[in-house]
Amino acid sequence: xxxxxxxxxxAEFICPDVFADKNCREIESLPLHHGNRERRLGELFEVHxxxxxxxxxxxxxSRVKKIGYGMTKGRIVIMGDAGMHLGAAMSDGEIIVExxxxxxxxxxxxxxxxxxxxxxxxxxxxxxxxxxSGMNQGMIIIEGDSGNEVGERMRKGTITIMGRAGDFLxxxxxxxxxxxxxxxxxxSGAEMRRGTIxxxxxxxxxxVPLQLLPTFRYDCTYHPVFLxxxxxxxxxxxxxxxxxxVTGNYRRYNGDIVELGKGEILVYEPGA
Amino acid sequence: MHINGVEIEDTFAEAFKMYSSxxxxxxxxxxxxxxxxxxxxxxxTSVIGCGCEAGIEGKVPADETPDGRPGVSVxxxxxxxxxxxxxxxxxxxxxxxxxxxxxxxxxxEGEEKVKVGGKLRYFGDGFQISKLLDGRRLWRIPVMxxxxxxxxxxxxxxxxxxxxxxxxxxxxxxxxxxxERAIEEMKGVKGVVMPFPGGIVRxxxxxxxxxxxxxxxxxxxxxxxxxxxxxxxxxxxxxxxLEIVIDGLDEGTVREAMKVGIKAACIRGxxxxxxxxxxxxxxxxQIYLHELFR
Numbered sequence: 246x247x248x249x250x251x252x253x254x255x256a257e258f259i260c261p262d263v264f265a266d267k268n269c270r271e272i273e274s275l276p277l278h279h280g281n282r283e284r285r286l287g288e289l290f291e292v293h294x295x296x297x298x299x300x301x302x303x304x305x306x307s308r309v310k311k312i313g314y315g316m317t318k319g320r321i322v323i324m325g326d327a328g329m330h331l332g333a334a335m336s337d338g339e340i341i342v343e344x345x346x347x348x349x350x351x352x353x354x355x356x357x358x359x360x361x362x363x364x365x366x367x368x369x370x371x372x373x374x375x376x377x378s379g380m381n382q383g384m385i386i387i388e389g390d391s392g393n394e395v396g397e398r399m400r401k402g403t404i405t406i407m408g409r410a411g412d413f414l415x416x417x418x419x420x421x422x423x424x425x426x427x428x429x430x431x432x433s434g435a436e437m438r439r440g441t442i443x444x445x446x447x448x449x450x451x452x453v454p455l456q457l458l459p460t461f462r463y464d465c466t467y468h469p470v471f472l473x474x475x476x477x478x479x480x481x482x483x484x485x486x487x488x489x490x491v492t493g494n495y496r497r498y499n500g501d502i503v504e505l506g507k508g509e510i511l512v513y514e515p516g517a
Numbered sequence: 518m519h520i521n522g523v524e525i526e527d528t529f530a531e532a533f534k535m536y537s538s539x540x541x542x543x544x545x546x547x548x549x550x551x552x553x554x555x556x557x558x559x560x561x562t563s564v565i566g567c568g569c570e571a572g573i574e575g576k577v578p579a580d581e582t583p584d585g586r587p588g589v590s591v592x593x594x595x596x597x598x599x600x601x602x603x604x605x606x607x608x609x610x611x612x613x614x615x616x617x618x619x620x621x622x623x624x625x626e627g628e629e630k631v632k633v634g635g636k637l638r639y640f641g642d643g644f645q646i647s648k649l650l651d652g653r654r655l656w657r658i659p660v661m662x663x664x665x666x667x668x669x670x671x672x673x674x675x676x677x678x679x680x681x682x683x684x685x686x687x688x689x690x691x692x693x694x695x696x697e698r699a700i701e702e703m704k705g706v707k708g709v710v711m712p713f714p715g716g717i718v719r720x721x722x723x724x725x726x727x728x729x730x731x732x733x734x735x736x737x738x739x740x741x742x743x744x745x746x747x748x749x750x751x752x753x754x755x756x757x758x759l760e761i762v763i764d765g766l767d768e769g770t771v772r773e774a775m776k777v778g779i780k781a782a783c784i785r786g787x788x789x790x791x792x793x794x795x796x797x798x799x800x801x802x803q804i805y806l807h808e809l810f811r
Contacts, residue, residue, distance in 0.1 A: 382649065401649040422648065439646070467663045470543075470620050471648055471655055473584040474666075478650060491585060507646075 246304035247289055252280040253328065254289065257311040261298035261319025261338060268295040298338075307347060313340050316357070329366075332359045335383070348392070349373075354402065356383040360482075367392035367411065370404050370421075378419065380404070386482060393430065396423045399440060405479055415442050418508055422475065432458060437501045437508030443472065445490060445513040455512060461500030466514055468494050489515075518807050523783040523790060525806050530681045530775065531794035532802035535564075535594045536601050537676030537766055538631070539624035540668075541577055542613055543588040551576075553619045554589035556612035561593070562713045565733065569604040570594045570678060570764050572710025583622045583653075584666070590624055592710045594678050594764045601673050602631035609667065610637050614658070620666040623653075625766075627672030634667035677802055680763035680771035683721070683739060683791040684782050685755040691786030692757040699761060699778035709765035709774040718760040724795060736793070755788050768802055776809040 255278040264272055272295060273287025286292065290302075298319030306312065307326035315334045323331075326344035336355040345363035351370045365387045370380035371394055380402035390408035397413065399421035409427035416432070418440035426445045434442055435458060446455055476491045495511040518525040542557070544550035554573050561571035570593070577588035593608075595601040613621050614637065621634075634656040638645040641658040647669075648655045654669035684699070686692030700716040703709065711717075726734035737743060738750040739758045751758070761778055765771035779790050790806065797803055 384651075401647075403650060420647075422650075441646075441648075469657075470584055470586075470664060470666045471657050473586070474648075474655065475650060477583065477585050507644075509646075 246306065247291060249305065250279075250289070250308040253308045253310055254279050255311055256286070256309045257314040258286065259300065259302070259309070259312045259321075260314060260316045261300060261321065262315070262317055264296075264300060265298050265319070266296060269293070271295075305344075307345070313338070316340075326363070327361075332357070335359075345389070346387075350387075351380055351383070351385045351402075353378065354380045354383045354385075356381075358384045358386070360386045360388075362388050364389035364408070365391045365395075365406075367394055368397060369395040370399060370402055371396060372398035380421070384482075386479075386484070388484075390427065396421065396440075399423070403475070405484070407484065415440060415508075417504075418442075424475065424479075429455070431456065434458065434461060434501055434508055434510055436504050438505040439507045441509050441511065443475075443495070443511045443513075457498055457510060458501065460502045461498040461510060462502065464497040464499055466494050466496050468492075469497075469511060472511065518810065520780060520790075520810070521783040522785070523787045525779070525810070526789055526791040527805075527807055528792050529794050529797075529803045529805040530679070530792035531797060531800035532677050532679040532681075532768070532771060532804060533596075533800045534802075535570075535596055535676045535678035535764065536598050536673050537592060537594050537625070537764070538601055538605060538627070538671050538673045539574065539590060539592050539766075540605075540609070540633075540671055541582055541588045541590055541622045541624045543577075543582040543584050543586040543620045543622070544616070545586065545618035547576065547587040547589075549616060549618050550587055550589045553613045553616035554591050556616065557608045558591060558593075558712075559612070561608075564594070564596050564678075568595070568600065569608075570710075570712040571608075572712045572716075572764070574707065574710055575704065584620055586620075592708075592764070592766070594676055594710075594712075598629065598631070598673060602633070602636075605631060605633045605671060606636045609633055610640070614640070614660070614665045614667070617662055621668065623668045623671040625672035625674060627674040629673050630670035631673055632669065633671045635669040637667055638669075674766065676764065676766050677768045677771045678764040679800060680765065680775055680802075680804055681760055681793050682775055682779055682782075682806065683758055683760045683793060684787055685739075685751065685789040685791060686757050686759075686787045687754055688786070689757045691784070692759050695782040695784050695787050696759045696761060698784065699782040702781040703761070703763070703774045703778045706770060706774040706777055708767070708770035709763050711761055711763055711774075713762055716761055718762055721758070721760045721793065724799070739791075750791070752788055760793065768804075771802075772804055772809060775804060775806075779806070779809065 258275040275286040309328040313332040329347040333352040348366035372379040379399040381400040393411035398417040412430035414433040558571040574590040582588035638656040646657040721736040722733040737747040
């Protein structure tokens with residue numbers, strides 16, 4: 246970034262698919278919306294390199310929206326914080342953020358991998374308002390905490406949060422898997438039809454009881470073999486997963502019975 | 518040609534194009550994975566009467582299975598693609614799904630796929646759950662010990678079946694010892710199975726019979742008790758013959774297994790190594806024994 250931004254920028258053209266066949270001058274000429282003005286990318290960013298599907302962005306781009314929107318290939322690395330709608334609607338490729346990400350991270354994505362080394366905002370992998378489906382495939386890994394309404398209306402993707410998740414986690418989920426190693430917030434799984442929420446309730450040592458909606462019913466305590474496949478996959482992505490999580494038992498709650506009720510919340514049972 | 522004093526007959530094994538699939542059975546421990554694998558490969562010696570040929574390829578260490586539990590790798594072979602799906606669904610459904618703690622995963626990235634979990638899922642009676650991870654679709658079927666996890670589709674590929682060699686020995690004891698040694702060595706070759714009991718055939722066959730209702734009958738030319746009554750291929754000193762049949766993912770692995778097995782079988786008391794063929798009129802592959810050692 247050439248200068249700090251006080252007003253958000255809409256930058257869906259910062260995308261490997263767009264940069265792949267362009268030289269430096271053409272990239273600099275790409276249009277951006279800066280508030281209510283149209284500007285050129287080269288006015289806000291110093292551009293180096295050309296014709297590449299690998300993009301590295303240095304600086305605080307927390308006010309730059311829609312980076313990697315709809316990408317189908319390549320790699321974006323952001324050496325700072327990232328703005329809203331990062332990787333929304335992407336179907337392949339990889340995005341790595343060394344800092345934090347804002348709201349609507351990976352909204353309605355169809356494939357690919359997003360990895361956030363810090364925290365993420367609200368509505369991660371969610372459906373846009375009026376849409377029935379959030380992220381459909383692909384994987385989002387958040388190594389910090391996340392906000393509210395993560396995975397709202399989700400389908401078949403996977404979200405992993407190493408820290409805490411806010412309220413209304415997986416609201417209205419119709420499929421997919423959300424794994425939260427820290428605590429989950431209120432009303433998790435509200436109106437869930439299908440899908441899986443897994444929580445380990447890791448905390449700071451203070452005893453905070455898990456509160457699930459009364460419309461979730463306890464089924465049993467068992468060892469879910471399918472979860473081993475997920476946790477092994479996360480290990481291959483370089484995440485540290487305790488062995489007792491892989492081999493342990495989980496309490497299964499099905500719900501939300503105000504809806505179809507075929508969703509589940511699995512709660513790790515220490516020492517079982 | 519001789520190996521350790523044993524004559525290697527200048528002949529060939531006639532092998533056939535088949536289709537293969539591989540799957541991994543995992544379980545809470547090796548005992549249960551092996552139990553399921555033994556059952557799923559039961560009654561699978563020959564496509565003639567069993568619908569398929571199948572065998573245990575080997576153990577899979579826990580850190581190499583998709584769910585991190587101990588496992589066993591199984592290979593299965595059929596003449597056609599259509600028969601493969603039916604065999605997989607029936608066998609996995611009746612012998613793996615029924616076995617405590619098991620899960621079943623595809624083990625072959627074939628160009629074509631057949632539905633296995635995708636068909637078995639209906640056993641869940643509407644309570645089955647689909648999971649999609651890294652392009653791999655798994656089905657979770659509720660069962661009495663928890664859930665049976667099975668992959669939606671298994672890969673299939675063209676393969677080679679019916680590689681073989683015959684071990685001609687002076688008596689039963691030494692011939693049995695020779696084939697057992699051969700089988701032990703051949704188990705170290707990946708991508709092949711020897712589908713008969715213990716890997717060994719004692720009742721080899723020929724593709725004709727005096728009875729019109731039979732497609733195949735005993736291999737009279739290699740039966741020692743009727744040497745004088747038929748056109749026998751057995752030298753005077755031979756009183757016992759045992760055969761090993763090999764199915765493999767490709768011709769190269771079948772050849773490798775034959776070579777390894779023949780070498781191991783050439784012990785004192787074995788007179789000759791031969792092979793079975795139909796004059797080259799039926800099979801798509803001709804594996805000459807001498808060529809294995811050039």
